[in-house]
Amino acid sequence: MGVGCSSSLPPTVNNPHCSITFPHTSAHTNPTSNHLPINWLARAHLQKPTKSPISKRLFTLDSARKTPTLKCGRTAQMEIEGGSDSKPILDLHSLDDNLVQKMVYDALVWSSLHGLVVGDRNVQRSGTVPGVGMVHAPFALLPTVFPENQWKLACEVAPIFNELVDRVSLDGKFLQESLSRTKKVDAFTSRLLDIHSKMLEINKKEEIRLGLHRSDYMLDEKTKLLLQIELNTISTSFPGLGSVVSELHRSLLKNYGEHLGCDVNCTPSNDAANRFSEALAKAWIEYNNPKAVIMVVVQPEERNMYDQHWLSFNLKERHNVTMIRKTMAEIDKEGEIQPDGTLLVGGHAIAVIYFRAGYAPTDYPSEAEWRARLLMEHSSAIKCPSISYHLTGTKKIQQELAKPNVLEKFIDNKEDIAKLRKCFAGLWSLDDADIVDTAIEKPHLFVMKPQREGGGELTFWINRHPLPLSFVLAFHMLTGLFYCLQGTISMVMM
Amino acid sequence: MGVGCSSSLPPTVNNPHCSITFPHTSAHTNPTSNHLPINWLARAHLQKPTKSPISKRLFTLDSARKTPTLKCGRTAQMEIEGGSDSKPILDLHSLDDNLVQKMVYDALVWSSLHGLVVGDRNVQRSGTVPGVGMVHAPFALLPTVFPENQWKLACEVAPIFNELVDRVSLDGKFLQESLSRTKKVDAFTSRLLDIHSKMLEINKKEEIRLGLHRSDYMLDEKTKLLLQIELNTISTSFPGLGSVVSELHRSLLKNYGEHLGCDVNCTPSNDAANRFSEALAKAWIEYNNPKAVIMVVVQPEERNMYDQHWLSFNLKERHNVTMIRKTMAEIDKEGEIQPDGTLLVGGHAIAVIYFRAGYAPTDYPSEAEWRARLLMEHSSAIKCPSISYHLTGTKKIQQELAKPNVLEKFIDNKEDIAKLRKCFAGLWSLDDADIVDTAIEKPHLFVMKPQREGGGELTFWINRHPLPLSFVLAFHMLTGLFYCLQGTISMVMM
Numbered sequence: 005m006g007v008g009c010s011s012s013l014p015p016t017v018n019n020p021h022c023s024i025t026f027p028h029t030s031a032h033t034n035p036t037s038n039h040l041p042i043n044w045l046a047r048a049h050l051q052k053p054t055k056s057p058i059s060k061r062l063f064t065l066d067s068a069r070k071t072p073t074l075k076c077g078r079t080a081q082m083e084i085e086g087g088s089d090s091k092p093i094l095d096l097h098s099l100d101d102n103l104v105q106k107m108v109y110d111a112l113v114w115s116s117l118h119g120l121v122v123g124d125r126n127v128q129r130s131g132t133v134p135g136v137g138m139v140h141a142p143f144a145l146l147p148t149v150f151p152e153n154q155w156k157l158a159c160e161v162a163p164i165f166n167e168l169v170d171r172v173s174l175d176g177k178f179l180q181e182s183l184s185r186t187k188k189v190d191a192f193t194s195r196l197l198d199i200h201s202k203m204l205e206i207n208k209k210e211e212i213r214l215g216l217h218r219s220d221y222m223l224d225e226k227t228k229l230l231l232q233i234e235l236n237t238i239s240t241s242f243p244g245l246g247s248v249v250s251e252l253h254r255s256l257l258k259n260y261g262e263h264l265g266c267d268v269n270c271t272p273s274n275d276a277a278n279r280f281s282e283a284l285a286k287a288w289i290e291y292n293n294p295k296a297v298i299m300v301v302v303q304p305e306e307r308n309m310y311d312q313h314w315l316s317f318n319l320k321e322r323h324n325v326t327m328i329r330k331t332m333a334e335i336d337k338e339g340e341i342q343p344d345g346t347l348l349v350g351g352h353a354i355a356v357i358y359f360r361a362g363y364a365p366t367d368y369p370s371e372a373e374w375r376a377r378l379l380m381e382h383s384s385a386i387k388c389p390s391i392s393y394h395l396t397g398t399k400k401i402q403q404e405l406a407k408p409n410v411l412e413k414f415i416d417n418k419e420d421i422a423k424l425r426k427c428f429a430g431l432w433s434l435d436d437a438d439i440v441d442t443a444i445e446k447p448h449l450f451v452m453k454p455q456r457e458g459g460g461e462l463t464f465w466i467n468r469h470p471l472p473l474s475f476v477l478a479f480h481m482l483t484g485l486f487y488c489l490q491g492t493i494s495m496v497m498m
Numbered sequence: 499m500g501v502g503c504s505s506s507l508p509p510t511v512n513n514p515h516c517s518i519t520f521p522h523t524s525a526h527t528n529p530t531s532n533h534l535p536i537n538w539l540a541r542a543h544l545q546k547p548t549k550s551p552i553s554k555r556l557f558t559l560d561s562a563r564k565t566p567t568l569k570c571g572r573t574a575q576m577e578i579e580g581g582s583d584s585k586p587i588l589d590l591h592s593l594d595d596n597l598v599q600k601m602v603y604d605a606l607v608w609s610s611l612h613g614l615v616v617g618d619r620n621v622q623r624s625g626t627v628p629g630v631g632m633v634h635a636p637f638a639l640l641p642t643v644f645p646e647n648q649w650k651l652a653c654e655v656a657p658i659f660n661e662l663v664d665r666v667s668l669d670g671k672f673l674q675e676s677l678s679r680t681k682k683v684d685a686f687t688s689r690l691l692d693i694h695s696k697m698l699e700i701n702k703k704e705e706i707r708l709g710l711h712r713s714d715y716m717l718d719e720k721t722k723l724l725l726q727i728e729l730n731t732i733s734t735s736f737p738g739l740g741s742v743v744s745e746l747h748r749s750l751l752k753n754y755g756e757h758l759g760c761d762v763n764c765t766p767s768n769d770a771a772n773r774f775s776e777a778l779a780k781a782w783i784e785y786n787n788p789k790a791v792i793m794v795v796v797q798p799e800e801r802n803m804y805d806q807h808w809l810s811f812n813l814k815e816r817h818n819v820t821m822i823r824k825t826m827a828e829i830d831k832e833g834e835i836q837p838d839g840t841l842l843v844g845g846h847a848i849a850v851i852y853f854r855a856g857y858a859p860t861d862y863p864s865e866a867e868w869r870a871r872l873l874m875e876h877s878s879a880i881k882c883p884s885i886s887y888h889l890t891g892t893k894k895i896q897q898e899l900a901k902p903n904v905l906e907k908f909i910d911n912k913e914d915i916a917k918l919r920k921c922f923a924g925l926w927s928l929d930d931a932d933i934v935d936t937a938i939e940k941p942h943l944f945v946m947k948p949q950r951e952g953g954g955e956l957t958f959w960i961n962r963h964p965l966p967l968s969f970v971l972a973f974h975m976l977t978g979l980f981y982c983l984q985g986t987i988s989m990v991m992m
Contacts, residue, residue, distance in 0.1 A: 109628065112627070112628040112629035113628045113629070113804075113807045113810070113811065114811070115629055116613060116615060116628055116629050116632060116804060116807070117612075117613030117804065117807060117808065117811055118611075118612075118613060119610060119611030119612060119613070121610060121632065124630075124631070133606070134603065134606040134607045134610055134634075135606035135607070135609055135610050135633065135634035136618075136633050136634070137618070137633070138610060138615065138632040138633065139629065139630050139631070139632065140628075140629035140630070255815075259814060310607075310610055310611065313607045313610070313611060314611060316607070317607065317608070317611055320753060321749075
């Protein structure tokens with residue numbers, strides 16, 4: 005039996021006009037992992053071995069593969085199936101400034117009362133101690149117009165991508181071979197591959213597999229196609245705050261919808277926090293040790309902790325499951341594996357390991373963290389993700405899967421294959437000389453993406469001044485170029 | 499027809515042990531108005547003239563005079579009807595320190611996710627801009643044991659006190675005469691009395707009267723009697739955060755009750771935020787101008803703004819009534835009265851004026867604020883409170899009401915009178931030489947209270963060092979003397 009579930013977040017952009025009217029506009033969260041994507045779908049996925057044919061192994065928690073319905077039917081906002089270019093519902097510049105200011109004030113109050121908060125980087129302890137140095141999370145004041153058919157498509161392909169990740173993860177040889185050249189130039193991926201190799205050597209089986217994934221999409225301006233930018237398989241952020249942002253938007257539309265000419269029912273609710281918790285709880289049940297807990301692996305400083313706390317709160321409140329928080333260093337210090345494979349950390353048996361750290365080289369400042377990762381991988385705990393799921397999320401694998409006849413190795417259903425392929429944006433590595441020439445010639449048609457998770461590792465040079473990636477993305481957004489996507493360059497340095 | 503409603507907050511003390519384990523223990527809120535009382539009952543009250551006899555004018559919004567029930571019946575915690583001395587449910591010192599630390603962590607997370615926050619005084623804009631510089635509100639980790647019968651009594655007498663306030667407020671001569679000596683020595687009360695006189699002169703009638711009151715009680719250690727310390731008729735704080743604290747306690751008891759030996763059902767829920775909003779909405783409906791709004795009068799800097807925002811959020815969410823925020827200075831600048839008596843502020847017709855400022859001399863730094871107060875009093879808007887209700891809440895009036903045969907002037911029902919009188923703590927002014935001698939001789943038996951609202955205006959001297967009132971209260975609490983109350987001294991300087 006396998007379990008998968010999908011949940012969606014309505015597409016949101018940070019509207020530049022609104023952002024600059026907010027009292028607090030600096031980025032609070034770590035740009036290497038937590039930048040709020042333009043459009044994303046959060047997806048939960050749990051696989052367990054079964055005797056049933058692989059093509060029928062996916063069991064939905066509730067409504068996976070069933071596209072959520074909108075109460076509004078096809079209104080003006082959602083009807084723009086071929087004509088939308090992901091603009092906010094309304095052009096705020098055309099609105100009365102007093103009205104916008106009122107909405108901003110109400111939104112700030114609402115955020116404070118409903119836990120839409122992050123740690124303020126100006127307050128020293130805000131990344132380590134909850135309840136101090138809080139500031140509203142950065143948010144878009146209103147949701148973005150998004151074509152209903154593309155949104156439904158994103159919901160529809162979510163469980164197919166889950167299935168794809170699971171099947172690719174089971175093909176150790178494919179992973180090792182596809183990443184063999186990356187291994188030579190990327191020390192971090194190389195160490196992940198070493199752990200993967202060790203697991204292959206001892207024939208370690210992950211009998212229960214849990215994925216909490218997030219696909220990031222952009223809508224192509226010219227073709228109006230939904231193009232997948234990346235599929236995150238580790239530390240997918242914002243299921244918690246993303247759900248709350250949707251509620252904020254619904255609250256604002258309820259109160260101001262009449263002035264804006266928008267119907268609150270056109271904004272789909274976002275159940276990601278509950279669905280993620282549900283999937284974690286389901287994994288905990290499958291592990292079948294009532295005394296065990298779920299462990300979330302965290303960075304020593306985490307200003308986006310409340311996004312994670314929403315999950316732990318939901319887990320306790322709705323499923324009576326306890327979640328503990330440990331850093332990689334703490335796991336190295338306190339962790340041990342019992343003869344039956346049970347991972348003990350600080351005396352707690354661990355049923356599920358939920359990674360919200362461990363995706364970037366900076367998460368492994370010493371050998372202690374690598375020891376911890378290996379220890380966890382050796383244990384019988386359900387890893388979210390396992391080393392195989394983690395590697396499956398790399399851009400290089402994404403690129404491999406986009407090659408002709410590769411998807412067919414992993415997915416049987418032709419229709420499913422066609423749906424996935426339709427979402428693939430062009431994806432090239434930098435060793436393709438022709439495409440590099442084209443990119444230099446027409447830079448506005450390309451976006452450069454790092455090989456690893458989290459972004460923010462690229463440095464762009466403009467007029468000899470280095471600019472961090474997040475700035476470049478913002479720059480693109482302000483100039484409107486961010487939506488002119490036709491392909492991505494996978495920056496695999498080989 | 500008159501409307502009154504009562505709501506209750508379970509008694510809570512700041513347990514010194516827990517408080518000092520919190521990351522943020524400094525007082526965040528203005529001690530002159532917002533110190534969290536040890537035990538309090540929040541009460542809402544709306545009066546409207548009717549032809550029915552005065553003794554039957556009180557109409558309950560829903561469950562006033564009906565004591566809330568507890569699901570636990572009479573458990574060990576609630577049974578201590580004669581033996582409690584308001585201790586926390588458990589002595590935290592006897593608990594495992596890890597357990598306490600876990601509860602503290604969970605409580606801090608819960609507070610952050612559920613809007614139990616205040617502005618941090620270390621962040622400059624935290625008192626003016628919502629969503630920035632937030633920190634968890636100071637709270638007691640667990641509720642306090644409190645005798646069920648006394649709690650029920652407090653709920654029972656709440657509407658009787660409401661009725662008393664209303665009737666006293668209608669007796670302008672009684673108010674003026676009782677406060678005539680205070681007027682000579684207290685410039686602030688003197689100016690309030692001037693406004694009151696002007697209203698009497700023009701025979702101004704408040705046809706719809708709204709009171710949002712809070713009675714603060716202590717349990718006398720020796721007699722086990724519930725003694726009223728003061729009755730607040732203006733700017734009663736913490737209906738919003740108080741309700742959230744109760745939910746926090748219920749959440750902690752739900753998760754840790756088994757370890758603590760406590761049943762969550764023994765903690766009554768606190769509906770003060772909803773009840774206050776309900777009463778404000780009811781007043782808005784009675785005013786009968788669908789375009790009018792409710793105006794909350796605020797201080798220019800208010801770090802306890804989220805307590806107020808909970809009410810405005812509830813008003814909008816549950817009653818679709820808009821609340822705007824204005825300072826006294828803004829009201830002076832933007833306010834005007836139309837020929838029909840309607841108060842316009844910034845173009846908004848005002849149905850209800852809800853004071854969360856205006857109770858202390860510091861709220862009137864210039865003549866502008868006094869002009870604003872007079873303007874509001876002249877208008878047809880429903881004032882919460884009117885100048886009469888405000889004056890009725892002074893200690894001097896409380897003291898007058900405690901004299902023999904005074905209650906009888908205002909309340910007909912003998913049983914009601916007996917119930918109120920049972921709650922009166924001894925109350926003396928400083929012109930009673932005998933009682934002053936007794937207080938000097940046995941200082942631990944007395945608490946000194948200022949004449950006006952908000953506290954914090956007294957300065958105590960210990961070893962020649964001045965100590966603010968809040969420190970003295972904390973000092974008493976730590977030494978246990980805070981509960982040895984036998985009487986209060988009303989510090990009316992005459």
